[in-house]
Amino acid sequence: MTKQLRLNAFDMNSAMHNSHGLWKHPENKRQDSYKDISYWTDLAKLLEKGKFDAIFFADVVGVYDVYQQSKAPSIKQAMQVPINDPALLVSAMASVTKHLSFAVTVSTTYEHPFSNARRFSTLDHLTNGRVAWNIVTSYLPNAARNFGLEGLIKHDERYDIADDYLDTSYKLWETSWEDDAIVNDRQADVYIDPDKVHEINHEGPYFKVEGPHLSEPSLQRTPVLFQAGTSARGRDFAAKHAECIFVGGPTPAKVKELVADLKTRVEAHGRKREDVLIFSFLSVIVAESKVDAEQKLEEYNQHWSSLAAKAQFGASGYDIAEFEDKDPDDIFSYDKPTEGGHYKAATLTKDNAKALTVGEALKRFDGITNQVIVGDPDHVAAEIQTLFTESDVDGFNLNHFVTPSDLEDFVSLVVPKLQASGIYKQDYAEGTFRKKLFPHLGNKLPDTHRAKSFKHEQALS
Amino acid sequence: MTKQLRLNAFDMNSAMHNSHGLWKHPENKRQDSYKDISYWTDLAKLLEKGKFDAIFFADVVGVYDVYQQSKAPSIKQAMQVPINDPALLVSAMASVTKHLSFAVTVSTTYEHPFSNARRFSTLDHLTNGRVAWNIVTSYLPNAARNFGLEGLIKHDERYDIADDYLDTSYKLWETSWEDDAIVNDRQADVYIDPDKVHEINHEGPYFKVEGPHLSEPSLQRTPVLFQAGTSARGRDFAAKHAECIFVGGPTPAKVKELVADLKTRVEAHGRKREDVLIFSFLSVIVAESKVDAEQKLEEYNQHWSSLAAKAQFGASGYDIAEFEDKDPDDIFSYDKPTEGGHYKAATLTKDNAKALTVGEALKRFDGITNQVIVGDPDHVAAEIQTLFTESDVDGFNLNHFVTPSDLEDFVSLVVPKLQASGIYKQDYAEGTFRKKLFPHLGNKLPDTHRAKSFKHEQALS
Numbered sequence: 068m069t070k071q072l073r074l075n076a077f078d079m080n081s082a083m084h085n086s087h088g089l090w091k092h093p094e095n096k097r098q099d100s101y102k103d104i105s106y107w108t109d110l111a112k113l114l115e116k117g118k119f120d121a122i123f124f125a126d127v128v129g130v131y132d133v134y135q136q137s138k139a140p141s142i143k144q145a146m147q148v149p150i151n152d153p154a155l156l157v158s159a160m161a162s163v164t165k166h167l168s169f170a171v172t173v174s175t176t177y178e179h180p181f182s183n184a185r186r187f188s189t190l191d192h193l194t195n196g197r198v199a200w201n202i203v204t205s206y207l208p209n210a211a212r213n214f215g216l217e218g219l220i221k222h223d224e225r226y227d228i229a230d231d232y233l234d235t236s237y238k239l240w241e242t243s244w245e246d247d248a249i250v251n252d253r254q255a256d257v258y259i260d261p262d263k264v265h266e267i268n269h270e271g272p273y274f275k276v277e278g279p280h281l282s283e284p285s286l287q288r289t290p291v292l293f294q295a296g297t298s299a300r301g302r303d304f305a306a307k308h309a310e311c312i313f314v315g316g317p318t319p320a321k322v323k324e325l326v327a328d329l330k331t332r333v334e335a336h337g338r339k340r341e342d343v344l345i346f347s348f349l350s351v352i353v354a355e356s357k358v359d360a361e362q363k364l365e366e367y368n369q370h371w372s373s374l375a376a377k378a379q380f381g382a383s384g385y386d387i388a389e390f391e392d393k394d395p396d397d398i399f400s401y402d403k404p405t406e407g408g409h410y411k412a413a414t415l416t417k418d419n420a421k422a423l424t425v426g427e428a429l430k431r432f433d434g435i436t437n438q439v440i441v442g443d444p445d446h447v448a449a450e451i452q453t454l455f456t457e458s459d460v461d462g463f464n465l466n467h468f469v470t471p472s473d474l475e476d477f478v479s480l481v482v483p484k485l486q487a488s489g490i491y492k493q494d495y496a497e498g499t500f501r502k503k504l505f506p507h508l509g510n511k512l513p514d515t516h517r518a519k520s521f522k523h524e525q526a527l528s
Numbered sequence: 529m530t531k532q533l534r535l536n537a538f539d540m541n542s543a544m545h546n547s548h549g550l551w552k553h554p555e556n557k558r559q560d561s562y563k564d565i566s567y568w569t570d571l572a573k574l575l576e577k578g579k580f581d582a583i584f585f586a587d588v589v590g591v592y593d594v595y596q597q598s599k600a601p602s603i604k605q606a607m608q609v610p611i612n613d614p615a616l617l618v619s620a621m622a623s624v625t626k627h628l629s630f631a632v633t634v635s636t637t638y639e640h641p642f643s644n645a646r647r648f649s650t651l652d653h654l655t656n657g658r659v660a661w662n663i664v665t666s667y668l669p670n671a672a673r674n675f676g677l678e679g680l681i682k683h684d685e686r687y688d689i690a691d692d693y694l695d696t697s698y699k700l701w702e703t704s705w706e707d708d709a710i711v712n713d714r715q716a717d718v719y720i721d722p723d724k725v726h727e728i729n730h731e732g733p734y735f736k737v738e739g740p741h742l743s744e745p746s747l748q749r750t751p752v753l754f755q756a757g758t759s760a761r762g763r764d765f766a767a768k769h770a771e772c773i774f775v776g777g778p779t780p781a782k783v784k785e786l787v788a789d790l791k792t793r794v795e796a797h798g799r800k801r802e803d804v805l806i807f808s809f810l811s812v813i814v815a816e817s818k819v820d821a822e823q824k825l826e827e828y829n830q831h832w833s834s835l836a837a838k839a840q841f842g843a844s845g846y847d848i849a850e851f852e853d854k855d856p857d858d859i860f861s862y863d864k865p866t867e868g869g870h871y872k873a874a875t876l877t878k879d880n881a882k883a884l885t886v887g888e889a890l891k892r893f894d895g896i897t898n899q900v901i902v903g904d905p906d907h908v909a910a911e912i913q914t915l916f917t918e919s920d921v922d923g924f925n926l927n928h929f930v931t932p933s934d935l936e937d938f939v940s941l942v943v944p945k946l947q948a949s950g951i952y953k954q955d956y957a958e959g960t961f962r963k964k965l966f967p968h969l970g971n972k973l974p975d976t977h978r979a980k981s982f983k984h985e986q987a988l989s
Contacts, residue, residue, distance in 0.1 A: 130742070193564070212737075256604075258543075276675075279609075283543075
């Protein structure tokens with residue numbers, strides 16, 4: 068069978084996600100409607116109609132304030148602010164769908180693993196196993212200061228914390244309740260057998276948790292684990308824990324290199340290559356005809372905001388204001404490691420110094436992402452297939468610029484072409500999100516995953 | 529106009545709430561269905577049909593393990609374990625209702641105020657202002673050990689933390705975003721005016737938060753505030769912060785005393801008596817005829833579990849196992865203050881020592897609560913009216929034993945009688961939860977509330 072393409076809608080519970088300046092576009096309903104349940108339930112129905120695997124909710128818990136060392140640029144452009152909690156959307160969206168899954172971002176730096184584990188178990192119950200956790204360690208300095216810290220915890224230590232966090236979570240999800248703990252024995256007047264419910268008594272370098280877990284086992288137990296590490300430490304973390312890895316790169320060839328590197332790291336952790344799926348980023352501007360699509364792009368570009376783009380670039384840890392007047396060759400000598408950076412924790416190189424200049428990485432919508440495909444449905448579907456093959460990924464997180472129209476157009480125009488080509492499902496498989504992604508595994512993590520290395524503690528009674 | 533009765537359904541996102549042993553009752557669907565969205569959306573529709581003001585979600589983040597110093601009794605009886613996160617139910621329930629409101633319990637001891645504020649703002653947006661926060665400081669020792677502590681923080685310090693927590697929250701909700709911050713100015717290419725979004729720069733004894741708040745202002749800004757303090761410190765906290773106070777007492781006269789005390793304390797904080805509503809606890813067993821109702825009670829009692837009741841009594845901080853063989857007069861001499869106790873942080877007195885004996889407070893369903901009314905619809909409605917008048921409360925949190933049948937019977941049999949008597953609404957008023965509860969106030973907290981004493985910080989830009 069042809070390798071099947073996976074698609075997630077890349078989103079955020081915010082007024083604007085990656086749509087720099089497009090609150091000005093007359094067709095954009097987003098900034099007015101993201102606060103309404105009906106926006107999200109309608110979107111869920113649309114995505115299920117388009118056979119999307121999941122909606123992937125990115126999240127931040129601070130305001131971007133690296134550019135010009137100010138929060139004002141982000142706020143002026145509503146660049147990922149305001150932003151509401153994504154987990155709270157899930158039950159409404161799940162109630163109007165049967166197959167669409169939900170990947171929710173939560174930071175291991177600012178939420179406690181005990182309550183986080185209960186939240187994901189609750190969602191896994193309510194959705195019948197359609198939930199994933201996108202694990203982040205958070206890169207925004209303001210987020211750190213919102214949670215009582217002086218500034219960002221250093222990059223590698225954030226991953227050390229995340230490792231301990233994951234181990235705590237695995238013990239709660241995988242070892243605390245045995246499968247047959249609920250005995251429902253009326254004769255003996257025992258609903259749950261206390262011998263089959265276990266404290267975890269976790270004592271790690273960062274977390275100390277007694278347990279037991281408060282939720283009974285859900286279909287998946289551990290939610291499907293997403294991660295987007297790009298630094299060496301981040302990639303190693305992803306290879307150790309994640310089942311779906313989100314990567315980016317300037318060209319399909321670079322993405323392919325990253326995929327190969329990640330798969331090697333996955334095997335180094337004793338895991339199988341086929342137990343991990345890799346997703347990259349995709350933007351599409353589609354219309355019935357090439358001319359219409361190009362006109363749409365032109366309209367988007369008219370509303371484009373360089374201020375929003377520069378504010379978001381602060382995620383790299385670099386303040387682009389320091390480079391705006393400089394020649395890239397001068398920037399090369401600028402040597403400043405970024406601890407907080409999302410993309411890397413490394414010294415500035417000539418390549419990314421050039422990318423920092425407004426003329427290159429911060430182009431308008433035709434150049435803002437690694438790949439933006441513009442054209443009629445046949446062209447778009449063909450380009451997606453090429454990208455899919457050349458980058459060797461398993462699927463894409465599909466961006467939107469103007470919503471809901473971008474996604475409506477994608478579902479009505481592109482999805483049928485992808486289906487006709489044989490690389491995209493005509494209908495969903497049955498079962499949980501993990502079972503849909505990994506039919507050879509089923510509902511639960513495989514034995515080769517670290518989560519399965521923990522044994523339960525002695526019985527309570 | 530006759531004083532109007534308010535009703536909240538008292539619930540929990542758990543297999544069993546206060547239904548000791550009733551997982552064995554053949555009509556109880558609860559333990560199998562609390563994990564399903566449809567259970568909660570059906571319940572929401574039922575409560576809206578019955579014109580309930582709100583569903584009140586209690587919560588705990590640990591297992592009761594005071595009785596016999598063991599978790600086994602609670603677990604055997606599913607006594608508030610397993611228990612899932614209640615906040616995650618709200619969007620689904622809100623999507624099928626228009627007026628029902630949602631009071632969600634969150635502990636100020638274990639969740640960070642920054643993420644908590646965003647969660648409540650998110651829910652207030654999604655529900656169009658139908659959200660309340662039940663503020664608790666948490667009394668279970670296991671909860672403390674689930675969040676990395678050695679044991680419970682002392683009772684009064686928990687309230688000191690809660691005071692700082694509330695001040696942090698008020699600054700985020702009330703002062704961070706001005707009403708007219710969103711200017712949507714296409715000409716100037718400014719969606720939000722950064723001069724009208726403010727950091728909070730809170731530095732209290734327990735919390736340090738930079739801000740700004742991540743959510744734009746919701747209809748209520750601060751959710752309606754519920755609290756259930758019974759100790760002197762707890763009552764003072766409630767009088768300072770809460771808009772709805774949940775009280776308990778052994779007789780209507782005792783409840784009336786508490787109501788008077790609370791109203792006096794409210795005034796001492798510069799607030800108006802009419803800006804606070806008091807709720808007490810109510811259990812009803814109703815059927816078409818007296819005989820049927822009494823038979824239903826008898827059935828419930830057949831399944832009653834003393835083990836579950838004793839486990840729950842651990843909330844007092846006392847291990848009833850130490851008293852089970854003793855004469856109440858001997859118990860009187862037992863002098864042991866409880867720091868963690870839910871009901872009080874005081875020395876054991878003769879009254880509550882007696883209550884500790886199985887024969888008294890831990891009676892079966894006919895005696896387990898302060899007030900349980902058993903009978904036909906006319907009798908139940910009349911008794912509710914008497915209780916309402918004699919205890920001088922504004923409404924009740926209605927308990928259930930077997931669900932959904934107890935609530936179905938209440939809505940079909942009792943609600944029409946209460947409506948006919950003129951003390952209960954025929955239909956909802958329009959607007960937010962706060963406006964429904966306090967028509968003289970509207971959507972926002974009044975100026976006499978502490979939340980309004982904070983001014984915004986200087987502008988960002």
